[in-house]
Amino acid sequence: MSSSPKPADLVTVNIDGRDISVPKGTNVIEAAKQLGIEIPHYCYHPKLTVVGNCRMCLIEMGLPLMDPATKQPVLAAATGKLKVNWMPRPQIGCATNAMPGLHIRTSTPMVKECREGVTEMLLINHPLDCPICDQAGECKLQEHSTEYGRGYSRFVEHKNVKPKRTSLGPRVTLDDERCILCSRCIRFSKEVAHDDVLGFIDRGSYSTLTCYPGKKLENNYSLCTVDICPVGALTSTDFRFKMRVWFLKQTPSIDTESSVGANTEVWSREGVIYRLTPRRNDEVNDTWMSDSGRMLYQQVKSADRLASPAINGAATDFETALKAAGNLLRAGSVAVVGSGRSSVEEQFLTKKLADALKVSASLVSRVGEGDKILISSDCNPNVRGALVTGLIAALPSQKLESLAADIDAGKVKTILSVGEDLVAAGLTAAQFAKVSVIYLGTHANATSAAARVVIPTLTVFEKSGTMVNQQFRLQKFSKAVPGPAGVTDDLVTLSNLLAAVGGATISSDLNTLWTTLSAESKALAGLSYATLPATGKILDASAWSALPFVEGETLHFKPAAVPAAASS
Amino acid sequence: MATVTVSRKPLSLSERAYLPQILAGMRITLKHLFSPNVTLSYPEQRPAIPPGYRGVPTLVMDPHGREKCVSCQLCEFVCPPKAIRITPGAVPADQPDRAHVEKAPAAFDIDMLRCIYCGLCQEVCPEEAIFLQNQFSMSGYSRDEMVNHKDRLYELGGTLPDQHFKWDKKKAAEEHGNQH
Numbered sequence: 001m002s003s004s005p006k007p008a009d010l011v012t013v014n015i016d017g018r019d020i021s022v023p024k025g026t027n028v029i030e031a032a033k034q035l036g037i038e039i040p041h042y043c044y045h046p047k048l049t050v051v052g053n054c055r056m057c058l059i060e061m062g063l064p065l066m067d068p069a070t071k072q073p074v075l076a077a078a079t080g081k082l083k084v085n086w087m088p089r090p091q092i093g094c095a096t097n098a099m100p101g102l103h104i105r106t107s108t109p110m111v112k113e114c115r116e117g118v119t120e121m122l123l124i125n126h127p128l129d130c131p132i133c134d135q136a137g138e139c140k141l142q143e144h145s146t147e148y149g150r151g152y153s154r155f156v157e158h159k160n161v162k163p164k165r166t167s168l169g170p171r172v173t174l175d176d177e178r179c180i181l182c183s184r185c186i187r188f189s190k191e192v193a194h195d196d197v198l199g200f201i202d203r204g205s206y207s208t209l210t211c212y213p214g215k216k217l218e219n220n221y222s223l224c225t226v227d228i229c230p231v232g233a234l235t236s237t238d239f240r241f242k243m244r245v246w247f248l249k250q251t252p253s254i255d256t257e258s259s260v261g262a263n264t265e266v267w268s269r270e271g272v273i274y275r276l277t278p279r280r281n282d283e284v285n286d287t288w289m290s291d292s293g294r295m296l297y298q299q300v301k302s303a304d305r306l307a308s309p310a311i312n313g314a315a316t317d318f319e320t321a322l323k324a325a326g327n328l329l330r331a332g333s334v335a336v337v338g339s340g341r342s343s344v345e346e347q348f349l350t351k352k353l354a355d356a357l358k359v360s361a362s363l364v365s366r367v368g369e370g371d372k373i374l375i376s377s378d379c380n381p382n383v384r385g386a387l388v389t390g391l392i393a394a395l396p397s398q399k400l401e402s403l404a405a406d407i408d409a410g411k412v413k414t415i416l417s418v419g420e421d422l423v424a425a426g427l428t429a430a431q432f433a434k435v436s437v438i439y440l441g442t443h444a445n446a447t448s449a450a451a452r453v454v455i456p457t458l459t460v461f462e463k464s465g466t467m468v469n470q471q472f473r474l475q476k477f478s479k480a481v482p483g484p485a486g487v488t489d490d491l492v493t494l495s496n497l498l499a500a501v502g503g504a505t506i507s508s509d510l511n512t513l514w515t516t517l518s519a520e521s522k523a524l525a526g527l528s529y530a531t532l533p534a535t536g537k538i539l540d541a542s543a544w545s546a547l548p549f550v551e552g553e554t555l556h557f558k559p560a561a562v563p564a565a566a567s568s
Numbered sequence: 569m570a571t572v573t574v575s576r577k578p579l580s581l582s583e584r585a586y587l588p589q590i591l592a593g594m595r596i597t598l599k600h601l602f603s604p605n606v607t608l609s610y611p612e613q614r615p616a617i618p619p620g621y622r623g624v625p626t627l628v629m630d631p632h633g634r635e636k637c638v639s640c641q642l643c644e645f646v647c648p649p650k651a652i653r654i655t656p657g658a659v660p661a662d663q664p665d666r667a668h669v670e671k672a673p674a675a676f677d678i679d680m681l682r683c684i685y686c687g688l689c690q691e692v693c694p695e696e697a698i699f700l701q702n703q704f705s706m707s708g709y710s711r712d713e714m715v716n717h718k719d720r721l722y723e724l725g726g727t728l729p730d731q732h733f734k735w736d737k738k739k740a741a742e743e744h745g746n747q748h
Contacts, residue, residue: 131640132638132640132669161741241657241658241670242656246645
């Protein structure tokens with residue numbers, strides 16, 4: 001054992017002959033994982049309570065043999081090593097917590113036999129469904145059966161036949177035959193989603209997962225049960241039979257539906273997105289994300305997508321549209337409306353554009369109802385990015401009242417809107433008639449219909465960048481699929497516009513842009529896009545700590561107990 | 569460069585007379601005139617295909633004439649030249665006797681301009697639905713014609729005997745009383 005003093009909350013355990021120090025309360029599965037040893041498990045999930053019902057994580061456990069007289073550990077006479085008192089029966093790793101002197105063996109014949117036995121029992125009634133199962137390729141039962149199974153079946157009787165297509169809710173389909181009764185989904189619904197709707201009924205081989213009478217699995221986190229299902233029992237109705245997972249490329253991204261900024265993974269093949277799943281980030285979203293966030297990929301192929309630049313509604317090419325926009329901007333009396341949905345880089349270029357035009361930019365605030373889990377009240381994913389880049393100094397309001405007043409006063413002749421629907425933000429048709437609007441956006445709306453110049457932009461899945469979430473955590477997202485033909489990257493459009501109004505030349509290349517960005521923004525000093533960790537980086541937010549952010553409590557965020565104004 | 573003068577070898581009498589050479593040539597010609605043919609009058613005559621021959625990949629139906637492919641896409645995955653392209657889908661609602669199979673290809677295309685006849689698709693198929701059979705000649709006037717779509721693949725494949733009746737076994741278990 002190591003002789004150096006250890007911090008009080010660390011205990012040393014010995015797994016397969018190797019010592020490791022882990023915090024008290026860590027279970028054997030997690031401790032072994034740190035040593036690179038896999039203990040197979042189905043029911044255990046790091047973010048849920050331990051039930052220990054699958055029995056797959058059986059290990060051998062022992063404690064140092066103590067001399068009853070001296071209360072000291074006995075050393076083996078021959079080797080001088082600790083004598084370990086091995087328990088004659090296997091223990092489950094998930095419910096065995098690290099304690100001083102704990103010894104674990106994970107690869108003995110007994111453990112191997114236990115795993116083979118458990119796998120054999122699980123496979124007795126498991127259908128040979130892999131060719132038609134959506135989980136195939138990411139199925140724990142498939143992986144563990146290959147790795148730890150017997151390799152053949154001794155079962156000659158008929159398998160059980162159970163319902164194959166039970167709809168548990170609007171987004172989740174249950175295949176009862178595949179269920180191994182691990183109860184992860186039940187625990188998730190109860191503990192994380194706080195919507196206790198699932199349970200097991202009947203006994204033995206008749207056990208069935210079902211919703212309580214009159215209830216449905218329809219909360220906004222129901223698809224997380226599909227993620228955590230170790231087999232293909234719970235499947236996403238949206239993704240069902242769409243594509244095998246081994247064809248899909250994973251790209252890290254961010255959920256843009258609110259300021260929580262849940263980390264996500266975009267699964268795409270040949271430029272088509274098939275699904276979004278959560279990406280583990282213990283400081284932001286654990287391993288969860290909302291169903292509404294998962295549906296955001298549909299906006300990529302939606303019918304109302306802006307496909308081509310347009311002047312007065314007539315399609316044109318990018319250069320002509322850019323020239324027209326440049327002319328309007330150079331004519332003066334411009335107002336710039338930025339967006340809390342743009343990336344940090346886009347907001348920085350918008351700020352530079354506003355500076356070059358010598359105006360201040362406004363932003364539109366969106367307030368929704370937070371659910372205290374992974375959706376906050378602030379529906380803009382990147383308002384803090386606008387603060388960090390200096391695009392705005394104070395928090396935005398929900399309606400563009402001062403802009404409306406300026407239009408009425410005749411002070412504004414042209415509005416550049418970066419992705420904001422000005423009609424939804426409170427401008428009337430009469431005010432619209434008085435100004436020419438340059439609209440940069442992804443989808444058609446009232447503003448794009450009435451705009452003088454429309455330049456289409458990319459959705460979050462088609463570009464790379466960063467956003468700052470409610471914790472002032474700078475997080476990056478990457479381009480998963482190429483944008484539609486004829487649509488130019490937002491950064492290219494903005495830097496071209498900037499050049500058109502005679503501003504400083506700033507590269508639209510992300511890495512080059514970041515050198516400028518980190519030099520100019522104090523909070524971003526020393527950072528770069530390439531070196532930003534996948535789990536993000538907390539920025540120094542002391543300059544904005546007094547602002548009354550529209551926020552509510554979420555999974556890993558508690559709003560600072562400031563300002564009385566926040567509650568208004 | 570030095571020039572080397574090579575003297576021509578003088579011809580013998582028989583060589584100068586030509587006749588022995590002409591007769592030797594006529595002998596060979598006459599021999600082939602009366603020996604059996606070594607060629608086939610293709611395409612009227614077709615060669616016998618040995619067992620295990622890898623011809624054009626086809627989709628086969630089960631003995632009940634039902635679609636066997638469940639669009640698991642393993643052939644698409646394993647195909648070295650990426651000739652196979654499948655669009656997965658559900659079993660159509662108008663086929664209740666196959667409803668328990670759940671999944672079937674909505675589209676199944678094999679690009680025969682890409683196919684290298686390696687047979688990996690047949691080897692990997694868990695449903696024994698794709699076979700490289702005896703058909704060896706593919707021709708067409710355009711690239712599109714060289715892509716075999718699902719109906720063409722079933723037309724080429726026909727029905728082959730199935731030793732396992734996997735999905736029928738499943739139905740039998742259901743009828744046997746194991747339904748839960």
